[in-house]
Amino acid sequence: MTSAPADAGPYTASRRAWPAFAACLVAVFMQMVDTTIVNIALPDLTTDLGASSADQLLVLTVYTLAFACTLMTASRIGERLGRRRVFIIALAGFTVASLLCGTAAGPGELIAARGLQGACAAFASAQTIAIISAIFPRARHGLVFGVYGATAGVAAMLGPVLGGALVGLDAFGLGWRTIFLVNLPFGVIACVIAARAMPPVVGTVRESLDAVGVALSTIGLFLLIYPLSTGREKGWPGWLLAMLAISIAVLVAFVLHERALLRRGGAPLLRLDLFAERSFAVGAVLSLLFFSVFTAFFFTVSITTQFGLGYSPLHTGLITLPFALGAAVGSLLSPMVVTRIGPRTLTVGMVVFAASVAWMAIVIDPARHDIAIASLIAPLVLGGLGTGVFVAPLQAVILSGTTSRTVGSASGTIPTVQQIGGSVGLAIIGIVFFALVGSASSAGASAGADDLRVRLGDTAVPAVAQPIVVSRFSDCVSRQLSSPRPEVSPPGCSAQGSDADAGPQAAIVREAQPALRPAARVAAARAFLEAFSTIMWIICATAAAVAAISLAVPRARAIVPVGTPASVG
Incomplete structure (x- = not known):
């Protein structure tokens, strides 16, 4: 069986195509969930493994980095060795890597295991487009690729919700480790289904590896x-x-x-002639920019709510639930919108997403030192709705001009672009976000000091010592929030160990603790919310740019399935 033409073989009429498709959906669901689910567990794994902020970013980015670096190579290897074989081996490797992540004893081990997990995810992901194209007739491509795209998009959006639930449940006392170990049964099931139902899909031409x-x-x-x-x-x-x-x-x-x-x-690894097709070139830019802001959005939400506001992983996950529900509805509505306005569906989706992010930036008030969750429900639902409308048809738009000869390279190029966007976007937004937290450290320290002055009146700290406590608190908070590692107390500021061993100073610190903890939370909340609000405006501006660029997709171009010749208006 070859990957082209997709409707020529006897296998396409078989009912076994649907179980094979289900294995592909399980695989892409696990792969995309793992791009966002780790955000929720960052505070817990940081404490448990002693990870620095750089370690945290690497835990996130090494997955997408390995994914991006491996995808195009994986697609070519799949052409040569058989996509079914490579898919099953990669999915088994992803499952083993998930086990290694869940049993890691230190940040270095976790980062290495995440890299392996990302590489295996790439090898599996690079095969799925060609496999689905081969096992279904062209008449069904619009349906199956719509379901595939919606599954990938919704999975990424459900990541924080699932992560929060798993960490919150703390099954068997495993805590954050369950976000990786939960992949094991699903990976095994998908491997068994693929081994039984998936055909040996190979390319018509076995090109040499570049x-x-x-x-x-x-x-x-x-x-x-x-x-x-x-x-x-x-x-x-x-x-x-x-x-x-x-x-x-x-x-x-x-x-x-x-x-x-x-x-x-x-036989180049990246077929640059693909970019001569306008829909593919514009779609690649859209993917690059969208996935950069999408990944950054969930990262900043998780960091702000957990590090800044002290929310639990479950609480944070529930905050993102309206977004995931909106995305599910948007994915279902997207085909109807596509039928009416074609490629302009992408523009509508991004305009709605940009408006929702601006709405969030407006309702967030750093001076409140908290988030009014009720005020975020509507913009989160709206943001998810716009994202679902945008993501579901995106893949079909990009691939609408590909042929059976170029679909293999395209199947590696598209997710590569998406993962590069996610990796670079996350890294850049991480730099900007923590720089903004540092810039807001003075405002945070001032807000925390004001709160501390009031609370110290209800403690046994002598009145003469209270100004000293407030002054030291302000200095420590300002230094911590503006440091490269805002999650770690600066030297001389910890209430543990040598900083407060004995004597009058230690007694004062102990008496002040009931006031210091909430005051520190106020300070962190003020700084993190100011940074978060600014990041939301940056994401809004980028989403607006994506909406504008999407207008370059030719209106005459129908959103046609993979493997179908491009239509000309």
């Missing part, structure tokens, strides 16, 4: 994303800046190599 392209793309992306993830905490040493500069040169060399190889009639 080893130079693999090396250049992998090295270039690593040199780009690693410094962005760790630079803020390390203070941007010269060697990290050099890595960024070298990454640009390596990625330019990659593009030049791919172009030269294509002109010689070779």
Whole structure:
């Protein structure tokens, strides 16, 4: 059985196509959930494993980085070795990597296991588009790819909700580890279904592996994303800046190599001729920008609510539930919208999302030192609705001009672009967000000091000592919030150990503790909410840009299924 033409083989009429499709959906659901579910567990795993803020970002970005670096190579290997075989092996590897993540004893182990998990996710994901294209006739592609796109989108949005529920339940006392271990039964089930129902899909032409392209793309992306993830905490040493500069040169060399190889009639890892198709080129830009803001949105929500406001993982997950519900509705409505206005569905979805983020930025008041959850329900539902409307048809728009010859390369290129967008967007927003927290440290310290003065009146701290306590508190809070590691108390500011061992000072600190804790929460809330509000406006502006760019998708271009010749209006 070959991957093209998709409706030519006897297998496409078999009822076994649907179980095979179900295995693909389970795989993509797990892969996309794992891009966002970890956000919720960051505070818990930070405490448990002693992870720094750079470690936290790496836990998030190494998954998408490994995903992005591996996808195009994975697609080519699938063409050569058989997509069914590679899919099953990769899915089994993803399941094993999830086990390693769930049993990690330190941040280094978790980061390594997450990298393996991302690489296995890439090898599985790179096969699914070609597999689905092969096992269903063209007449059903619109339906199955719509379901596939909606599943991927909703899974990513459900990640925080599922993560919050799992961490909150604390099954068997495993805490944050359950967000990884929950993949085990689903991975095993999907592997069994795929082994029984999925056909041996192979490419019509087994092209040689572009080893130079693999090396250049992998090295270039690593040199780009690693410094962005760790630079803020390390203070941007010269060697990290050099890595960024070298990454640009390596990625330019990659593009030049791919172009030269294509002109010689070779088999480049990235088919640059795909970008000559306007729908594909514009769709790739849309994917890059959208997934950068989408990943950053959930990251900043999780960090602000848990580190800034002290919410539990379950509480944070429930906050994002309206967004996930709206996304589910939007995904269901999207086909009807597409029928009426075609590619302009993308524009409508992003305009709605941008409006919802602006609404959130307006209703959040840092001076309240908390979030009025009721006021966020409507904008969150609206944001999810717009995201669902946008994501569901996005893949079909991008692939509407591909043919059976280019669908293999496209199946690796599309998710690569999405994962690069997520990795770079998360790294950049992380840098900006924590810089904004630092900028708001003075305001946070002032708000916390005002709260502390009032609360100290209800403690046994002597009146003469209260100004000293407030002064020290303000200094410590300001230094902590503006430091590269705002989750760690600066030297001399901890209430534990040598900072408060014995004597009058220790007694005063103990007496002040009932007032210090809530005052510190007020200070953190003020700084984090100010940063969060600014980030929402940045995301809003980027979403508006995505909406404007989506207007470049040709109106005459019908949203047609993979493998169907492009239509010309």
